[in-house]
Amino acid sequence: MTLARRTFLASSASLAAPKTLHAKTEADVIVIGAGLSGLYAARLLADEGAKVVVVEGRNRVGGRLESYRHLEGAPEAGGDSILGGYGRVRDLADQLGLTVVNHRPRGRLSQTEIALGGSVIPRDQWAAHPLNHMPNNAKTSFPGRRFFESVVATNNPLASFEDWADPSSKPLDRSVYAFLKDQGWSNATIAQNYDINIGRGTSAHDCSILTWFFRIGWDKVQRDIENAAFKVVGGNQSIPEAIAAQLPGDVHLNKAVAAIHQDATGVDVICEDGTTFRGKRVINSTPLPPLRWVNFDPLLPAQKAAAIKVLPSMKINKVFLTAKEPFWDEDGFGPGMWTDTALGQVAVLRQLENSAAITGLISRSRGYMAEKLDTLGPEAAQALVISEYEKLRPAAKGKLKAVGYKSWAKDRFAGGTWMEWHPGQVHTFQPHLASSAGRVHFCGEHTAQSNRGMEAAAESAERCAFEVLDVL
Amino acid sequence: MTTNRRTALKIGGTAAAGALASARASAQAVNPDVIVVGAGLSGLYAAMLLTEAGATVQVIEGRERVGGRLFSARNVEGNPEWGGDSILGGYGRMQDVSANVGVKLVDHQARRDLSPESHKDPTNTELALRGKLIPKGDWPTHPLNVMPEGAKHRFPGRGFFQAIIGENNPLEAFEDWLDADSAKFDRSIYEVFKEIGWSDEAIELNYNTNVQYGTSAHDISSLMWFFTQAWFKLQGELDRVAFKAPGGNQGIPEAMAASLSGEVHLGKEVIGIRSEPGQAEVHCSDGSTYKAKRVICSMPIPTMRWVKFDPLLPALKAQAVATVPVQKITKVIMVPKKPFWEEDGFSPAMWTDSDSGEVRALREGEDANSITCLMAWGRGHLADRLDSFSDEEAMARVIADYERIRPAAKGLLQPAGIKSWQSDPFAAGDWAVWSPGTVTSMVKALIDPADRIHFCGEHTATSNRGMEGAMESGERAAFEVLDVI
Numbered sequence: 013m014t015l016a017r018r019t020f021l022a023s024s025a026s027l028a029a030p031k032t033l034h035a036k037t038e039a040d041v042i043v044i045g046a047g048l049s050g051l052y053a054a055r056l057l058a059d060e061g062a063k064v065v066v067v068e069g070r071n072r073v074g075g076r077l078e079s080y081r082h083l084e085g086a087p088e089a090g091g092d093s094i095l096g097g098y099g100r101v102r103d104l105a106d107q108l109g110l111t112v113v114n115h116r117p118r119g120r121l122s123q124t125e126i127a128l129g130g131s132v133i134p135r136d137q138w139a140a141h142p143l144n145h146m147p148n149n150a151k152t153s154f155p156g157r158r159f160f161e162s163v164v165a166t167n168n169p170l171a172s173f174e175d176w177a178d179p180s181s182k183p184l185d186r187s188v189y190a191f192l193k194d195q196g197w198s199n200a201t202i203a204q205n206y207d208i209n210i211g212r213g214t215s216a217h218d219c220s221i222l223t224w225f226f227r228i229g230w231d232k233v234q235r236d237i238e239n240a241a242f243k244v245v246g247g248n249q250s251i252p253e254a255i256a257a258q259l260p261g262d263v264h265l266n267k268a269v270a271a272i273h274q275d276a277t278g279v280d281v282i283c284e285d286g287t288t289f290r291g292k293r294v295i296n297s298t299p300l301p302p303l304r305w306v307n308f309d310p311l312l313p314a315q316k317a318a319a320i321k322v323l324p325s326m327k328i329n330k331v332f333l334t335a336k337e338p339f340w341d342e343d344g345f346g347p348g349m350w351t352d353t354a355l356g357q358v359a360v361l362r363q364l365e366n367s368a369a370i371t372g373l374i375s376r377s378r379g380y381m382a383e384k385l386d387t388l389g390p391e392a393a394q395a396l397v398i399s400e401y402e403k404l405r406p407a408a409k410g411k412l413k414a415v416g417y418k419s420w421a422k423d424r425f426a427g428g429t430w431m432e433w434h435p436g437q438v439h440t441f442q443p444h445l446a447s448s449a450g451r452v453h454f455c456g457e458h459t460a461q462s463n464r465g466m467e468a469a470a471e472s473a474e475r476c477a478f479e480v481l482d483v484l
Numbered sequence: 485m486t487t488n489r490r491t492a493l494k495i496g497g498t499a500a501a502g503a504l505a506s507a508r509a510s511a512q513a514v515n516p517d518v519i520v521v522g523a524g525l526s527g528l529y530a531a532m533l534l535t536e537a538g539a540t541v542q543v544i545e546g547r548e549r550v551g552g553r554l555f556s557a558r559n560v561e562g563n564p565e566w567g568g569d570s571i572l573g574g575y576g577r578m579q580d581v582s583a584n585v586g587v588k589l590v591d592h593q594a595r596r597d598l599s600p601e602s603h604k605d606p607t608n609t610e611l612a613l614r615g616k617l618i619p620k621g622d623w624p625t626h627p628l629n630v631m632p633e634g635a636k637h638r639f640p641g642r643g644f645f646q647a648i649i650g651e652n653n654p655l656e657a658f659e660d661w662l663d664a665d666s667a668k669f670d671r672s673i674y675e676v677f678k679e680i681g682w683s684d685e686a687i688e689l690n691y692n693t694n695v696q697y698g699t700s701a702h703d704i705s706s707l708m709w710f711f712t713q714a715w716f717k718l719q720g721e722l723d724r725v726a727f728k729a730p731g732g733n734q735g736i737p738e739a740m741a742a743s744l745s746g747e748v749h750l751g752k753e754v755i756g757i758r759s760e761p762g763q764a765e766v767h768c769s770d771g772s773t774y775k776a777k778r779v780i781c782s783m784p785i786p787t788m789r790w791v792k793f794d795p796l797l798p799a800l801k802a803q804a805v806a807t808v809p810v811q812k813i814t815k816v817i818m819v820p821k822k823p824f825w826e827e828d829g830f831s832p833a834m835w836t837d838s839d840s841g842e843v844r845a846l847r848e849g850e851d852a853n854s855i856t857c858l859m860a861w862g863r864g865h866l867a868d869r870l871d872s873f874s875d876e877e878a879m880a881r882v883i884a885d886y887e888r889i890r891p892a893a894k895g896l897l898q899p900a901g902i903k904s905w906q907s908d909p910f911a912a913g914d915w916a917v918w919s920p921g922t923v924t925s926m927v928k929a930l931i932d933p934a935d936r937i938h939f940c941g942e943h944t945a946t947s948n949r950g951m952e953g954a955m956e957s958g959e960r961a962a963f964e965v966l967d968v969i
Contacts, residue, residue: 189803199796207806214789215806271614304865307614307837314684318674321692321700321865352792380789387909424872 039065039261040484042281042291044272046263047075048091048466049455050297051255052104052473053480060481064261067281067289069268069302069425072249073256076299076426077466079247080416083332084371085363086247089418090429091466094248095231096238098463100470101251105244108254112242118362119241122370123346126155127353127404132345145200155204156350156357157211163195164221165228173229174462176222177442184225187435189216207379209350209357212326213432214379220433230464248466264289268425271307272296272452279451293480294452297473301325301427312449319441323458325421325428327382331397332361332416333373335408343407347373354381355400372415375401382421390417430465431458446475453479516540516746517969519766519776521757523748524552525568525951526940527782528740529581529958530965535745537966542774543744544752544766546787546910549734550741553784553911554951556732557901560817561856562848563732566903567914568951571733573723575948577955578736582729585739589727595847596726600833611639612836612889619830630685641835641842645677645690649706649713652680658714659947661707667924673709674701692864694835694842697811697917699864708918715949733951753910756792757781759935778965779937782958785930786810786912797934804926808943810913812867814904816860816882818897823855828892832858839885841866857900860886867906875902915950916943931960938964 043054046068054064072078076090094101094112105112126133128143138144139151146153153159175181192202206216212227213219244250256263271282272294279294296303303320311317340347347370349358356377363371375397377385385393394414402409420429433441446459455476460468518534520527523545531541549555553567571578571589582589600608611618613628623629624636631638638644660666677687691701697712698704729735741748756767757779766774781788788805796802825832832855833845841862849856860882862870870878879899887894905914918927931944940961945953 199799199802203796203802215803217803217807301865301868305869311684311688317684317688318700318702322702354790380786383786383912384790384909387907387912389907422872424869427868427872 036280036288036290037065037264038290039063040291041065041293041295041480042067042279042289043295043297044269044281045069045075045297045456046073046252046256046265047297047456047469048077048101048252049457049469049473049476050075050295051252051259051263052100052470053295053297053455053477054259054261055255056474056477057480058260060477062481062484064259065289065291066256066259066261066263067267067269067283068263068265069298071265073263073265074249074252075297076420076429077248077252078418079249080332080418081247081249083363083416085361087332087361087363087372087374087416088243088248089330089416090420091248093241093243094466095234095242096236096240097234098242098465098467098470100474101466102242104255104470105242105251108251108258110250110254111245113245114240115243115362115367116239116241118367119359121362121368122348122360124154124348124350124357124359125345127349127351129352130403132349132404134345145198145204147197147201154350156209157205160192160205160211161224161228161231164191164224165232167191167195168225168228170225170229173226173233176226177438177461179439181222181225182439184222185220185433185436185438186222187217188213188219188221188224190435191221192216208352209376209381210379213324213434214327214383218324218434220435220438222438223433227464230462269298269306271309273307273309274450274452292451292484295455295476295480296452297455297476299325299426299428299456300431300458302425308449310450312452313444313447315441315444316447316449319444323437323441324432324434325426326430326432327379327386327421328429329356329377329382329385329393329419329421330417331375331377331394331414333358333375333398333401333412334415335370335373336411336413338370339405339407339411343405345405349401349404351400351404353400353404354384355397355404356381358401373412382419386419386422390419393417393419446472448479515763515775515777516542517776518542518778518780518965519544519764519774520780520782521754521766522546522552522782522941523550523737523741523750524782524941524954525554525578525737525740526942526954526958526961527552527780528737528744528748529577529955530780530782530940530962531744532581532740533959533962534965537962539966539969540746541744542746542776543741543748544754544768544774545748545750546753548750550748550750551734551737552782553905553914554733554737555903556734557817557903558732558734560819560848560900562846564817564846564848564857564859565728565733566815566901567905568733569728571725571727571951572719573721573725574719575727575950575952575955577959578951579727581740581955582727582736585736585743587729587736587739590730591725592728592847593724593726595852598853599847600831600845608831609639609833609835610830612834612838612840615838615885615888617830617834617889630683630689632682632686639835640689641694642696646713646716648680649673649676649709650717652676653710653714655710655714658711658718661711661923662927662946666707666710669707669710670705670918670921670924671707672702672920673704673706676706677701689837693837694861694866695864698809698919699812703809703919705918705920705923707923712949715947754783754791756794757937758794759937764936777936777969780961780965781937781939782941782961784810784911784913784941785916785943787910793934793937795935798929798932800926800929801932801934804922804929808922808926808930809917809919810943811915811917812864812871812906813914814862814867814870814878814902814906816862816870816879816902817900818858818860818879818883818886819900820855820858820893821896821898824890824892824896828890830890832890832893834886834889836885836889838889839866839870839881840889841882843886858886858897867904870902871904871906878902931957933964 940957
C-alpha cells in the first residue's frame with residue numbers, strides 16, 4: 013500500500029510543480045506545528061514523496077516534548093514516559109537511532125510521604141489519623157490517584173477501552189463525582205482522593221468519568237504489553253529534533269500562525285510576521301487553545317469551531333528543585349511528598365546512568381493549584397513552592413534551590429498540556445476533533461482515538477497523513 | 485426599598501446592640517462578632533452595616549490595599565479605572581454610601597456622550613478587521629460584512645446584539661431570571677442567535693469578537709443575558725448618569741474602610757475557614773488566626789478554590805465554587821503623545837478582531853473635552869492570549885497592533901500600564917459568568933450560608949450587577965448575620 017501511494021504521489025506532485033502563481037513559499041502540504049504529531053505526519057508524507065513544509069511558532073521544535081537540558085540528566089518539562097505499548101513512538105526512536113532507558117524501576121526507590129493540614133503524616137499514623145478520609149475498607153491505602161484508579165478499574169464498564177467514543181457509551185459520559193457517589197464515597201473521600209493533586213480536570217465535577225474508563229483500560233494494555241516507562245537518553249525532545257533533522261523540507265521556526273484562508277485550489281497559512289505559506293493541503297497539529305486566536309476563512313464547521321472554543325486543557329506547572337544536601341537523611345522522611353498545598357506532588361528525579369543517584373526533585377501543581385502559581389508569576393511561584401516545602405519539612409530550610417520552571421497554561425503555543433473533557437462533551441465533540449474542514453486536516457493528541465500522550469500524537473499523525481495522501 | 489431596609493436596620497441595630505453587648509461580655513472579649521474576609525465593596529459594606537447595628541467586626545484583606553476590583557490607575561491622568569468604572573442611575577446603594585462616607589461623585593455621562601465609543605453614537609468607534617480599518621461608508625458593502633440581512637449598515641458587536649436580545653427578551657421583569665419558570669431559557673446564547681436566523685459568521689463577529697460575557701456564544705447562558713440586558717435598560721431609564729469618584733473609584737472603598745471603627749488588616753491571605761460549635765476560625769498564610777461567631781466571606785469564586793473549608797462546603801456549593809467561571813479581562817492603558825487621530829481623520833476608539841481588542845478613548849482630565857488616554861480591553865480568549873506574554877511584551881503587542889491599523893499612531897502611544905484580572909492572586913478573574921444551565925443550578929448554592937460562614941460578593945447578587953451587585957450582596961449577608969448573632 014505504501015509503495016503504491018508513493019508512486020501515485022510522485023506523479024501528481026510533478027504535475028503540480030510548475031503552478032507557482034504566488035510569491036510565497038509553496039508546498040503540497042503545509043504542516044503547522046513541529047511537535048511530535050506534526051513532524052511525524054510530515055515524515056510520513058515526505059516518505060511518500062510529498063513536498064512538505066513545516067511551520068512552527070516557537071524557536072524550537074518539540075512542542076510539548078521539552079527536555080530541560082540545562083539540568084542534570086535532562087528531566088522532562090513535558091511528555092515524560094514512553095510506555096510499553098507505545099509501538100509507534102518506540103519504533104520511531106529506533107528508526108532515528110535513539111537510545112531509550114526504562115525508568116520504571118527508579119520510581120519505586122523512594123517512599124512518597126503524605127503531607128496534609130500543614131505537616132507530614134508518618135505512614136504508621138495514617139490509618140488512624142483524623143485527616144484520613146479514605147473509605148472504611150481502605151484506611152491504610154495511600155490517598156489520591158492510584159487509589160482512585162484502582163476503584164475505577166474494578167468498576168470499569170467498558171469491554172474494550174476503544175469503545176469510549178462509541179455512541180453506546182454515551183450514558184457513561186458523566187462526572188467523576190457522580191460515579192464516585194455511586195461507589196458510596198463521601199464528599200470528603202472524593203475531595204481527598206480526586207481533587208487533591210488532580211489527575212485530570214480541575215475537580216471531580218468537571219471531568220468525564222468516561223475518559224477515565226478509557227484511560228485505565230488503555231493503561232492496563234500498556235502494562236500488559238511491557239511494564240516499562242522509557243525515556244530517551246539526552247531527553248525525549250531528541251525524538252522530534254531527529255525527525256526534523258531528517259526531513260527533506262524546511263522547518264520554519266518563529267512562525268506563529270495568525271490566519272488560515274482556503275480557496276478553491278489551496279490554503280494560505282498567514283503568519284503573524286506577515287509571511288505566507290501556501291499548500292494544496294494544510295495539516296494543523298497545534299493544540300486547541302492557540303487555535304482560538306487563528307482567523308479561519310471560511311469559518312470551521314460549527315461543531316468543530318465550538319469544540320475549539322470550549323474544550324478545556326489540563327493545567328500543570330512544574331518546578332525543578334535541587335537540594336544542597338540530602339536533608340531527608342536528617343529528618344528521616346523521603347524527599348517525595350504528596351501534599352494538599354501549592355507545592356502539589358513532589359517526585360524524586362533520578363536521571364543519570366547510575367539509577368540510584370538523586371539528581372533533583374520535581375514539584376507538579378495541577379488544576380487550580382497550577383492556576384494559583386500562574387497568578388503569581390514564575391519567580392513568586394517558585395518561591396512559594398520552596399516555602400511550602402520548607403513549612404512541611406523544616407530540615408529542608410535553606411537547602412532547596414529552584415532551577416527550572418514550566419507553566420504549560422501560560423505557554424502560548426500550548427495553553428495547557430493535554431486536552432480534557434467535561435462531562436457530556438465526549439459525544440458532543442469527539443467526532444468533530446479529527447474531522448477535516450475543506451483542505452485543512454487536523455492531528456495532535458486531542459484527535460486520537462485509541463491512545464493517549466505521545467503515542468496518541470503519533471497515532472493521529474499517521475491517520476492524518478493517510479487522509480492527506482488520499483486526496484493529494 | 486433601600487430606605488426601608490436602612491430604617492429597619494437602624495431600628496434592628498438599636499434593639500440588637502444591648503443583647504450583643506451582653507453576649508460579648510460573656511464570650512472572649514478579644515474576639516469580634518464577625519470576621520469579614522475581603523475589603524472590597526461587598527465586604528466593607530457588610531462590615532459598615534454590621535457595625536452600625538452594634539456588632540463588632542474585623543475586616544481582613546489579602547492585598548496590601550483595600551478596594552478589591554475597584555482599582556484606579558492613579559499613575560495616569562484622571563485616574564482611569566482598571567476595575568469597576570461607572571456608577572449608573574439605579575445604583576442607589578452606591579450613591580447613598582458614597583455620600584455618607586463623604587465621596588462626592590461626579591457625573592461623567594456628558595463626557596461619555598462626547599467620547600468616540602459612546603453607545604449613543606456608535607458610529608464614532610472605528611471598525612478594524614484583520615488588521616485594516618474599514619471606513620464607515622465602506623462597511624455596508626464590505627466583503628467582511630456578515631451582519632444579518634437587514635442589518636448590513638449596523639456596527640457589529642455589543643450594541644447590536646443587545647438590541648436584538650432586547651427585542652427577544654422573554655422576561656417580564658429582570659428579577660424573574662431566577663424563577664423556576666425561567667429555567668427553560670438557561671441555555672446557550674448561541675442557540676438563541678441560531679433560532680432568530682443568525683449565521684455562524686454573524687455570531688462570530690457580533691458575539692465572539694470582543695466577547696462581553698463568557699468566552700464564546702457557546703458557553704454563556706441566554707438567561708444571564710436576558711437578566712443583564714433588562715437590568716442595563718432600567719439603569720438608563722432611572723437616571724441617565726455615569727458617576728465616578730474624583731481621584732478614582734477606589735476612593736469609595738477607601739473612605740468606607742476609614743469610616744469603620746477598627747482598622748482593616750491588610751496582607752492577610754486566607755487559607756482556611758473552620759466552623760466549630762460556637763465559633764468560626766479563619767486561618768491566614770502568615771500563620772495568624774482570627775476567631776468570631778460568624779464569618780462573612782466576600783472572596784471571588786476562583787480564590788475560594790484555594791481555601792480549605794472545614795467542614796467541607798455543602799456538595800452543591802462546593803460544586804459551584806469549583807465550576808462557575810469568571811470573566812477574563814486584561815486591560816492596557818496607552819497615553820497618546822499627540823492627537824494622531826487629527827492627522828488621519830479617524831477616531832482613536834476602535835473595535836478590532838486583533839490584539840488591540842476594543843479600544844476606548846477616555847476623557848478623564850480637568851478638561852472634559854480632551855482625550856487623556858486610550859484603554860484597550862482584551863476579553864475572553866484574547867485576554868488569555870495577552871496573559872501568555874510578559875506585561876511588557878503584551879503592551880508592546882497591543883501597541884504594535886494598533887499602529888499596524890493606524891499608521892498615524894506610529895511611535896505616539898506610550899504604554900502606561902496593564903492589568904490582567906486573571907493574574908491577580910486575589911481576584912483570579914473578573915465577574916462571575918453563568919454558563920448554560922448554571923443559573924438554574926448554581927446561583928442559589930453560591931448564596932446559601934454554610935455552617936457559620938456567610939457569603940457575599942457580586943457573584944451572589946440576584947437583582948443587580950457590578951458594583952451595585954456587590955453592595956446588594958453585602959447588605960443581604962449583613963442581614964443574614966444579624967439574624968443569628
